[in-house]
Amino acid sequence: MSMRVLVTGGAGYIGSVTAHMIARAGYQILVVDNLSKGHRQAVGDLDLEVLDIGDATALRESCLRFKPEACLHFAARSLVGESRLEPALYFRTNVEGTANLLGALAAAGCRRLVFSSTAAVYGEPAGIPILEDDPRKPINPYGSTKLEVERILEEMSRAGDLRYASLRYFNAAGADVDAGLGEDHDPETHLIPRVIEAALGREPRAFIFGTDYPTLDGTCIRDYVHVKDLARAHVLALEHIDEEGGAFNLGNGQGFSVRQVIEAVKKVSGREFEVVERPRREGDPGILTASSERIAGALGWKAEHPGLEDIVGSAWSWHSEHPRGYTG
Ligand SMILES: NC(=O)c1ccc[n+]([C@@H]2O[C@H](COP(=O)([O-])OP(=O)(O)OC[C@H]3O[C@@H](n4cnc5c(N)ncnc54)[C@H](O)[C@@H]3O)[C@@H](O)[C@H]2O)c1
Structure with a gap:
């Protein structure tokens, strides 16, 4: 398998573990990240373009050059408390940024996307364990931005423009010790x-x-899920994306x-x-x-x-x- 895969947010915690895992599986990777929260060291020897997903032109140029066949989209702001203080910033980064990305991918003819969604789309759970078809009623702006993106992906898929998987992570945890990759957030809230x-x-x-x-x-x-298990789910999602898509919970x-x-x-x-x-x-x-x-x-x-x-x-x-x- 040597599909070209664009990884947004690949300098971050889950994105870096996943990017290295899919590189080891034989995929060609380009990481795009503005390094606002991520770390150049976590990208290691993978190709990196430092850019902001808010910059639609740069993103489009990058996609036209790299010609991705699929995209793993991790880049987002993801602090619940900050999202309550600055909701517009969260909608700009997470929703507008994703819309820019979808436009850039479409311009490059790429129609496959794996999206980092979250348990926060559910809000107060209707029942335990939480099922994918349970009501989505986020209780903070961060969760609302992720739900908004899920809705865009659903509509694009219905129109036949996109194959996608929304992976709703619960609590990512642990490290890929062999790869030298771990969780380094500032501030750390986990x-x-x-x-x-x-x-x-x-x-x-x-x-x-x-x-x-x-x-x-x-x-x-x-529900704590090992970051290596999360990363492996992306490998499977990519392998099956042409046949299987939609929303998937990812918990332990x-x-x-x-x-x-x-x-x-x-x-x-x-x-x-x-x-x-x-x-x-x-x-x-x-x-x-x-x-x-x-x-x-x-x-x-x-x-x-x-x-x-x-x-x-x-x-x-x-x-x-x-x-x-x-x-x-
Ligand atoms: N960590 C968790 O437990 C968890 C749970 C549910 C969902 N998620 C989602 O998974 C994804 C990855 O989470 P993480 O914990 O690895 O976060 P992270 O902050 O470590 O990684 C996010 C990466 O995106 C980059 N980024 C942020 N804004 C950007 C922008 N405007 N342009 C380009 N790059 C940008 C950051 O620099 C960082 O490298 C996020 O979308 C998050 O919402 C995480």
């Missing part, structure tokens, strides 16, 4: 790397927000609580640190877990690293080797 920062002594303590949820230990349950199928995550970090790191309990945060549902039956049936995807210690252990390995991230 639970596992934040708890690891406490284990490394880079943060004075770890926090639990809410201990009175109706869950096994009172703390929130989330089982959830882990905040306390379980903290215990797992203590165990794999062998370190103790202070844990502070705080009240619930607004807009944090108690349980968010995915049904991944659709992607299992359609693409044959199944998590190969579903265990919490496997996920947390890989994150710990990467962070302890890169205590200051890529730039340290």
Whole structure:
């Protein structure tokens, strides 16, 4: 397989792990990223064009030169809190940026797209585990921008202009230790790397927000999926995109609580640190877990690293080797 694949946001966390995995599978890659959140080091020896998806002309020129046959679209702003403060910025980057991308791909004759969607399109879940056909009612602007893009893709597909897969990731976690790739966000808002920062002594303590949820230990349950499993789903989505498309949940199928995550970090790191309990945060549902039956049936995807210690252990390995991230 040597399809030419454009990877937007390929300098970021999930995009870089995926770009390297599909390069190893024999695809030709061009990464486009404005490096606002990503890291040049994570792109390594793959081809990189530093550009902003807001720049429709540059994007079009890049596509006309590279002539992609498919695109993996990771580039987005993805901080829920920031999206509440600056919704217009989120719509500009995530929705307008995607519209620019779709125009550029069309100009180059490319009609295949795998889109990084999110569990945030569902908002408060109608039931657990969450199914792809459950109502989509985002409760923050970030989720609304991703839903807007899903709607554009649905309409283009209906018009026969596009083959696409919207992969609705739940909580991406872990690292591709062999490839030297891990999670390095600034600010970091995700639970596992934040708890690891406490284990490394880079943060004075770890926090639990809410201990009175109706869950096994009172703390929130989330569906953590290993970033290598996420990346593999993109390889499968690309292989099958001409026959299978639409929306797919991407989760582990089982959830882990905040306390379980903290215990797992203590165990794999062998370190103790202070844990502070705080009240619930607004807009944090108690349980968010995915049904991944659709992607299992359609693409044959199944998590190969579903265990919490496997996920947390890989994150710990990467962070302890890169205590200051890529730039340290
Ligand atoms: N991390 C998760 O748990 C998670 C969950 C659900 C969905 N997602 C989605 O997956 C995708 C990747 O997430 P991630 O955690 O790897 O994020 P990330 O921030 O690490 O990566 C995003 C990349 O896009 C680039 N980028 C941002 N704006 C850009 C622009 N205007 N032009 C060009 N490049 C731009 C950034 O520099 C970065 O390299 C995002 O679309 C995110 O919304 C992530």
